[in-house]
Amino acid sequence: MPQITTVNPATGETLATYKAFTPQQVEAAVAEVHAAQPAWAALDIAERASRVKALGAAIRSRREELARLAVNEMGKPIGEALAEVDKCAWVCDYYAEHGPGFLADREVTTDAERSWVSYEPLGVVLAIMPWNFPYWQVLRFAAPTLLAGNTALLKHSPNVTGCALAIEQLVRDAGLPDGVLRTLVIAEDDVPATTASLLADDRVAAVTLTGSERAGSAVAAEAGRHIKKSLLELGGSDPFVVLDDADLDTVVAAAVKARFINSGQSCLAAKRFIVHEAVVAEFLDRYADAVDALTVGDPSDPGTNVGPLAREDLATALERQVTDSVAMGATVRSGGARLERPGAWFAPTVLADVDLDMPVMQQETFGPVAAVVAVRDDEQAAQVADATTYGLGASVWSADPNRALAVGKRITSGAMFVNAVVASDPRLPFGGTRRSGYGRELGEAGALEFTNARTYYVGAGTPAPGPATE
Numbered sequence: 231m232p233q234i235t236t237v238n239p240a241t242g243e244t245l246a247t248y249k250a251f252t253p254q255q256v257e258a259a260v261a262e263v264h265a266a267q268p269a270w271a272a273l274d275i276a277e278r279a280s281r282v283k284a285l286g287a288a289i290r291s292r293r294e295e296l297a298r299l300a301v302n303e304m305g306k307p308i309g310e311a312l313a314e315v316d317k318c319a320w321v322c323d324y325y326a327e328h329g330p331g332f333l334a335d336r337e338v339t340t341d342a343e344r345s346w347v348s349y350e351p352l353g354v355v356l357a358i359m360p361w362n363f364p365y366w367q368v369l370r371f372a373a374p375t376l377l378a379g380n381t382a383l384l385k386h387s388p389n390v391t392g393c394a395l396a397i398e399q400l401v402r403d404a405g406l407p408d409g410v411l412r413t414l415v416i417a418e419d420d421v422p423a424t425t426a427s428l429l430a431d432d433r434v435a436a437v438t439l440t441g442s443e444r445a446g447s448a449v450a451a452e453a454g455r456h457i458k459k460s461l462l463e464l465g466g467s468d469p470f471v472v473l474d475d476a477d478l479d480t481v482v483a484a485a486v487k488a489r490f491i492n493s494g495q496s497c498l499a500a501k502r503f504i505v506h507e508a509v510v511a512e513f514l515d516r517y518a519d520a521v522d523a524l525t526v527g528d529p530s531d532p533g534t535n536v537g538p539l540a541r542e543d544l545a546t547a548l549e550r551q552v553t554d555s556v557a558m559g560a561t562v563r564s565g566g567a568r569l570e571r572p573g574a575w576f577a578p579t580v581l582a583d584v585d586l587d588m589p590v591m592q593q594e595t596f597g598p599v600a601a602v603v604a605v606r607d608d609e610q611a612a613q614v615a616d617a618t619t620y621g622l623g624a625s626v627w628s629a630d631p632n633r634a635l636a637v638g639k640r641i642t643s644g645a646m647f648v649n650a651v652v653a654s655d656p657r658l659p660f661g662g663t664r665r666s667g668y669g670r671e672l673g674e675a676g677a678l679e680f681t682n683a684r685t686y687y688v689g690a691g692t693p694a695p696g697p698a699t700e
């Protein structure tokens with residue numbers, strides 16, 4: 231049987247080897263998760279909420295250990311790994327408290343004696359998840375989706391197999407019934423065929439995927455073939471627009487955070503910095519200095535700001551995007567190249583003199599690379615910000631929030647932030663438009679996403695219940 235070997239991207243050293251599931255093991259997991267769903271859904275929602283709350287507590291109780299596992303498997307700096315674990319516990323608490331209200335029946339006045347909408351689970355949901363936030367991406371799906379009475383099959387990225395198995399164990403430790411969530415360990419080469427057969431299986435009702443456009447398109451096509459619901463959370467090339475009245479102290483600090491979180495490997499990181507020409511020179515000087523001051527190094531050291539990329543192929547792809555853009559005329563203001571050390575390292579990079587047709591503007595850059603482009607006015611800022619196939623997040627910075635909003639409203643995105651770094655929040659819906667995907671996670675929308683909004687209608691002419699007449 232194929233094996234999965236996890237590698238520490240900071241050192242290139244092997245961490246662990248896992249046996250991939252046999253087809254029989256996959257079948258057993260599907261059968262278990264399918265069999266568990268009706269009983270789980272039949273529990274009172276308050277009971278399911280208390281189990282989701284317990285999941286949050288289980289996550290908190292293993293905070294350090296979980297964070298270290300993510301550091302080792304995908305190179306996330308430890309401070310960010312701890313914050314990710316905390317956010318997972320928060321999303322469990324949030325849905326345990328608010329989910330029952332979101333999922334409660336809603337009475338609707340019609341011609342009926344009584345009519346209402348009930349939010350009922352779809353069944354088994356397949357979750358295909360990425361390595362970049364190995365816990366958060368799973369928990370933000372799982373907390374509301376399980377609470378709604380669904381069960382889940384998790385197909386995680388092979389490079390974070392340890393994290394994937396830890397999540398399954400946490401669900402067990404928290405006392406959720408067996409089979410509410412199972413992790414499938416699938417070797418990379420077997421993923422397309424296994425996914426296709428899972429989506430063809432009548433026991434699987436829906437799929438959610440966070441990942442690349444290529445994977446999202448293939449999975450959604452397969453789900454569509456079988457008339458199954460899909461949710462796609464794909465890439466992004468978020469604009470960070472700086473107007474000429476913005477406070478540069480605030481903006482420069484925010485621009486560092488917005489681009490270099492998770493060593494630049496985030497769908498909703500700002501990637502294109504669109505700066506008014508009146509302030510672009512000063513912005514660039516200060517931004518390049520701030521980026522040069524970042525500590526790049528051992529991700530297990532609390533002082534580290536930027537760690538390695540999660541895999542060698544990611545570093546190679548990023549290097550190509552940078553060198554091709556430089557060949558087309560971009561100027562390197564910071565970094566600009568791989569770092570010569572074992573592992574998948576790329577220097578925090580700022581590129582100036584960027585044009586719209588360069589790879590760093592046309593494609594998603596999944597690593598620590600910021601592209602800065604100058605614009606002459608608000609009109610051009612909005613146009614350049616919107617000149618992308620993506621539509622995940624966007625931020626606009628100005629001393630005048632109304633001016634920023636006027637620009638922001640002309641940009642297509644799932645989230646528009648003014649004078650704040652784009653970030654997901656359990657209380658607010660999260661998701662994309664255009665090639666960033668569709669569907670919403672988090673907030674009330676996330677609680678309802680994998681439910682059947684079922685209409686109940688009891689006609690006005692319904693005879694009152696009473697003894698049967700002959």
Ligand SMILES: O=CCCCC(=O)O
Nearest residue numbers: 363496497498653654
């Ligand atoms: O790649 C996507 C990252 C999403 C991170 C978040 O939800 O905060």
